[in-house]
Amino acid sequence: MKLKIKDIAIASGGPLIAVMNSKDAAMFDIHVMDRIKIKKGKIIETVVVDIAQSKKVVPKGRLGVFEEVIRSLNLKNNDIVDIAIARKPLSIDYIKKKLDGQRLSKEEINQIVWDIVHNKLSAVEMTYFVAACYTNVMTTEETILLTKAMVEHGDVLKLNKYPVVDKHSIGGIPGNRTTLVVVPIIAVAGYYIPKTSSRSITSAAGTADTMEVLADVTFPIKKMKEIVLKTRGCIVWGGALNLAPADDKIIAVERPLEIDAESQLLASIMAKKHSVSSTHILIDVPVNKDSKVKNRVEALKLKKEFEKIGKKLKKHIKVLITDGRQPIGNGIGPALEARDVLWVLKRDPRRPIDLEKKCLMMCANIFSMVGLKEGYKKALSILNSGKAYQKMVEIIKAQNGKEIAAEDIKIGKYSYDVLSAKSGRIIDIDNVLVSRIARIAGAPHDKGAGIYLYNHIGSKVKKKEKLFTIYSESRHEFEYAKDMAKSSKVFIIR
């Protein structure tokens, strides 16, 4: 069948989708979400079909195509193309198999990941895969195969060094910007630490957002390698690299139901680490009722799984279960967090001691993994010597940044102090509200927006004492954030 292309000028955001008129579709027994092959010249592409009931959208004889298809086949409006019915990708059968409770083989998992990476599966089909892995939990072997497949179908950073150190914090705790302190300390000690970080998903800042206050974070993998080989460390945005790209697509269909298939979480983290050739990996699992890992039992289960998979992947894994009840550090939002970090590195009296201690503890654990003794003392001495700060400047410069004094970091010009309504002891801080207010204030897209906390759990405060300050770059968002702060209980004081 020959059809005339109609560019419908909209992106699907991934999948290759074409829209047929219902009459054309009926003739060839094609239904919504079936697949057809489109042939233009010598290029053939398989796409998923959507069906238009109204001829206003796609008239009979025409084929509406999304941007991704236009690009993939180099099409122009009114091009004539050949259409044929395509078979379903093999992985559909394998997803069905998993849904039926059977174990998947290496080849089957590989095919599923390949099809995901190459946009061969629709969102509905990926959803069946996620649901299948969620209800029929993957075995450790399957999770390892999934991890390896995700790494294989993506770019890999090969350093040819040993050991290569890495760290990962499971998200959800405001602040917690340990990476920007840990990376320079580890690099000063002579170890390679090619750190990729994420941008914010639901928090006020991801590590990549914060680092971006000081330097660029978007680099191709070749440039990342150059930086690491030169300075031993880097802090770049993982999203700009093509590391385990299947992972991001899976996460997108997990969101609507907030599903975290455990196998998926493990494979996701391990794949990103495996992709940069890390050999010694520290995993920080903050526990809190509001965060990803809700209690110690869950945390211990996760720890065991990480260790099992680490062993099979021949990686040294150490899992730290940490306290996630409150924000780590005082600044929440990219600029405020970057300032905290520079204060820690420069040994400024205004530095947040909780953040510093957590970073030193993490370094101590990393040092112990690579066989160094008295790691805490060593990390502290590197920090006190100013060498960690110098290393950070070196990394910042390698990532196209300039040395900047903590005080010169631009914070939002609108500010509002939230005072304590009464005297007492702080017994709880609501992490979810802290993030929400900082986001409404403009973080992370306005780097200078966020919250600065003056107190943590356990502190005594007096009535009318400052609890935190909201910073915003725009009056509009500032008013919203102020309203939100006034109407909600961020601190619980008794």
Place this chain on the structure above:
Amino acid sequence: MKLKIKDIAIASGGPLIAVMNSKDAAMFDIHVMDRIKIKKGKIIETVVVDIAQSKKVVPKGRLGVFEEVIRSLNLKNNDIVDIAIARKPLSIDYIKKKLDGQRLSKEEINQIVWDIVHNKLSAVEMTYFVAACYTNVMTTEETILLTKAMVEHGDVLKLNKYPVVDKHSIGGIPGNRTTLVVVPIIAVAGYYIPKTSSRSITSAAGTADTMEVLADVTFPIKKMKEIVLKTRGCIVWGGALNLAPADDKIIAVERPLEIDAESQLLASIMAKKHSVSSTHILIDVPVNKDSKVKNRVEALKLKKEFEKIGKKLKKHIKVLITDGRQPIGNGIGPALEARDVLWVLKRDPRRPIDLEKKCLMMCANIFSMVGLKEGYKKALSILNSGKAYQKMVEIIKAQNGKEIAAEDIKIGKYSYDVLSAKSGRIIDIDNVLVSRIARIAGAPHDKGAGIYLYNHIGSKVKKKEKLFTIYSESRHEFEYAKDMAKSSKVFIIR
């Protein structure tokens, strides 16, 4: 936030979807598949968000909307609307609950069905529901609740008669047009039989397609009621009625993986029957390796489930397990099947005896359900008396058709005889190939297209004897079908 509407002039086919620019979405922490409320004047509608990366599609400050949203809010291009973040529908939590292996309550199932009917769930979310019901099989109680909810959230035909007879054949067998013979016989016997039928999904004709050769099949429910009260029977297209509309939406997301959650299949059939107030229902379950029910064990399991649910819904159910190895009747395709049916009703010597016998056997079972003895004899006598034919003419006229002689039904003008390559006995007929060739020949959209079979399993044929004839209305499709028939083994002869 205020945004300016951009009509992107495409239909989603159901769900209410709006497309935001990635920058606007980031500011409000909105992700793909999140929900927002759109307010225009006093009308508020909740829609699912898609995100455009390129400003070509949806620039910052604008909101792209699909046709369904335009209609629902009565929008015009460049209208200014108010946007607010909306909570997820309650049913998301219930779907998660089912996915976690828990049982759902009446209220929870009701909410899910309501949200499906009102387009509140995205395809991904519905997929999680189907996957959940597939892996964590619903209890009989849950299936009954699902059935009732599907009926409740749709139109209902109330006849206030007792008994109300119905029948259903589980699809997949070519021909098998029993409804057009059974309905008039039952109606002549004085029983109400308000039959709704489907159009073809993967076969060469659905009962509605075949009936359409003789009369109209698309009626509003009010008119359907009039017809049934007048003639006691009808044969109308279920798809034009709003009976258990949730069912069709669920089926759409089952297709990509060809999933048939058993609970779903049961609820689907029972809901359609319940919607027309049937009290005595005969279910025909043809068994064949290629069809929906693959063997006797599966059929018996299904039979038991149907009986359990029937009891709970206070309906008389009888399940017949029948032979599905070959087509029933000789004609395959709307016009050819309609001709077969008229031949049976008019006692023409050319009538297919296998179809006639199956119809009489089904009538006998229905008569026995309503307490009539010697049902087979009674059905045969009604058929032989010519009253069934007269009743069919009455129904055809009530459905805006005219009496037509079987010979005057228009069959495709292009025809091609497929001859036997050797002498021997027919040991198998490939149902899938029969349907495929008939479809390629043009069925069901070309009513006169299809296949006419001269022999069934068990018959002896001589070399060069006619096995079947292909009919087409257009030269183009005719050639395709001929090629297909030449290159495939429809009959196995030994």
